[in-house]
Amino acid sequence: MHHIDPMIGLLEDTISRYFEIESFMMADRRYVFYIRETPDMKDKFLMLRNEMKKYGNLIPFLDKKDDKAVIIVIGGIIHKKDRKSIPILLFLATLATVLVDGYLRSMSPVYFDIIENYDPIITTITFTIALLGIIGIHELGHKIALSYYGIKASWPNFIPGIPGVFPTFGAVISQREPPPNRDILFDIGFAGPIAGFIVTVIITIYAALTAPIITVEQLHQLEAKYEGSQPFPVPILYTLIQGLVNPAGPNQVIIVSPLIWASVVGFIITGLNLLPAWQLDGGHMARASVGEKYHGALTMISVIILFLTGYWAMAMFVLFLYLATGRASARPLDDASPLSRGRRILFIISIILAFLCLPNVLMILG
Numbered sequence: 001m002h003h004i005d006p007m008i009g010l011l012e013d014t015i016s017r018y019f020e021i022e023s024f025m026m027a028d029r030r031y032v033f034y035i036r037e038t039p040d041m042k043d044k045f046l047m048l049r050n051e052m053k054k055y056g057n058l059i060p061f062l063d064k065k066d067d068k069a070v071i072i073v074i075g076g077i078i079h080k081k082d083r084k085s086i087p088i089l090l091f092l093a094t095l096a097t098v099l100v101d102g103y104l105r106s107m108s109p110v111y112f113d114i115i116e117n118y119d120p121i122i123t124t125i126t127f128t129i130a131l132l133g134i135i136g137i138h139e140l141g142h143k144i145a146l147s148y149y150g151i152k153a154s155w156p157n158f159i160p161g162i163p164g165v166f167p168t169f170g171a172v173i174s175q176r177e178p179p180p181n182r183d184i185l186f187d188i189g190f191a192g193p194i195a196g197f198i199v200t201v202i203i204t205i206y207a208a209l210t211a212p213i214i215t216v217e218q219l220h221q222l223e224a225k226y227e228g229s230q231p232f233p234v235p236i237l238y239t240l241i242q243g244l245v246n247p248a249g250p251n252q253v254i255i256v257s258p259l260i261w262a263s264v265v266g267f268i269i270t271g272l273n274l275l276p277a278w279q280l281d282g283g284h285m286a287r288a289s290v291g292e293k294y295h296g297a298l299t300m301i302s303v304i305i306l307f308l309t310g311y312w313a314m315a316m317f318v319l320f321l322y323l324a325t326g327r328a329s330a331r332p333l334d335d336a337s338p339l340s341r342g343r344r345i346l347f348i349i350s351i352i353l354a355f356l357c358l359p360n361v362l363m364i365l366g
Contacts, residue, residue, distance in 0.1 A: 010055070011031055012033070014051060019036065019038070019044060019048075019069075020036040021035055022035060022068075030073065031073040032070060032071075032073075033072075033073075034065075035069050041334075041337055045060070045062045050150070057075050059075070059178070061073075061074070062333060062337070063335050064336045069336055084155075090157050090158045094168050094171075097163050099128050101163040102167070103120065104164050106123040106258050109226065110222055111257070113222065114218070114222070114255060123257070124258075126258075127261075130266075131168065131262045131266070132168075134203065135168065135170055136156070137196055137198075138192045138196030138270075139156035140195060141193075141196065142173050142188060143156070144195075145187050145188045145191035149187070151188070153173050153174060154176070155173070156171040157173070158170075158171040166265075178331065179330075181332050182288040182335070182338065182339040183288070183339060184332065185285075186289065186347070187343075188284065189281040190343075190350065193273045196266065196269060197267075200263060201237075203262065203263045204267075205245055206259070207257065208241050208246045211242065211254050211255070211257060213248050213249075213252050213253070213254050216251050219253050232260075234264055236356050237357060238264060238267060264359065270357045271354045271355070272354075274357070275305070276301075276302055277298065277299040277302035277318050278322040278329075279321075279325075282351070283295065283298075283299065286299075287331065288332070288339050288343070289347040292331065292335075295329050296329075299318070299322055303315050
């Protein structure tokens with residue numbers, strides 16, 4: 001058969017090496033190939049996608065239309081090269097805000113009263129390493145997963161925050177191409193939070209072991225001297241770890257150190273990212289697990305939970321961007337093949353973990 005467009009013949013030859021083509025059509029400058037489904041369709045499409053990379057700016061999608069499998073090939077977006085200086089400058093700016101924040105927290109006069117030979121400089125440095133380590137390892141988890149699956153992406157762009165309030169708003173990585181299938185979309189989303197969670201647990205163990213513990217009488221003296229104190233909400237996971245490695249006695253209380261604050265922030269970052277909302281890491285996992293239709297419902301449920309538990313800013317942020325982006329979700333190239341069973345189980349575990357990582361989030365069950 002003679003093709004006017006030479007690309008049609010090339011694509012037909014390539015696709016037919018993996019699938020039986022039943023029909024072909026052009027629609028809106030897209031090459032549409034209806035194919036016969038096979039049990040190993042997920043694996044075959046992954047091989048097809050890898051082969052088509054050599055054709056340059058062409059991207060294949062596998063979907064279903066009218067209960068028929070279809071491969072749609074479109075032209076991709078050409079990304080400009082990243083300016084290497086931007087991630088470095090953003091990291092230095094974030095390092096500065098975290099250092100200042102750590103110093104402000106470390107200079108509380110309470111620590112000088114209750115900790116012998118207290119050194120605020122060492123505390124500041126430890127706090128900075130801990131907080132940036134949690135965020136950095138989180139992003140490194142994403143980067144390793146992206147690299148493992150051969151997906152091009154930017155380096156992490158750290159976001160500086162406000163010292164004394166919230167010193168950093170995390171970091172983001174921009175993907176240059178969609179993930180090949182739901183399994184890989186899930187793995188990329190899961191890799192960051194689980195890496196950050198492991199580091200957070202390690203830091204929490206050290207923070208718990210070194211936590212300042214004083215008697216209730218000492219607390220009353222400090223409250224009288226420094227005009228009261230405020231309770232500090234911590235996740236249930238922090239409470240469990242503290243109770244295991246360094247529990248307070250019946251007449252004792254734990255004073256929140258900067259390192260405890262950093263570990264709690266680590267849990268909060270993990271918990272928020274695991275929520276099955278919008279394009280958070282948990283949102284990518286939800287999109288891979290339940291598809292586009294139910295992903296929207298889980299996003300709205302997550303927003304409601306954030307409102308009910310006092311995370312107003314995060315709730316507004318997620319809701320605004322979800323609506324502003326047209327309720328868009330991160331779809332894989334192969335949206336026809338289902339997520340593996342093991343990953344569906346991990347998705348349920350990740351939602352439970354999100355609840356355990358967020359302070360106050362369990363109060364809606366009470």
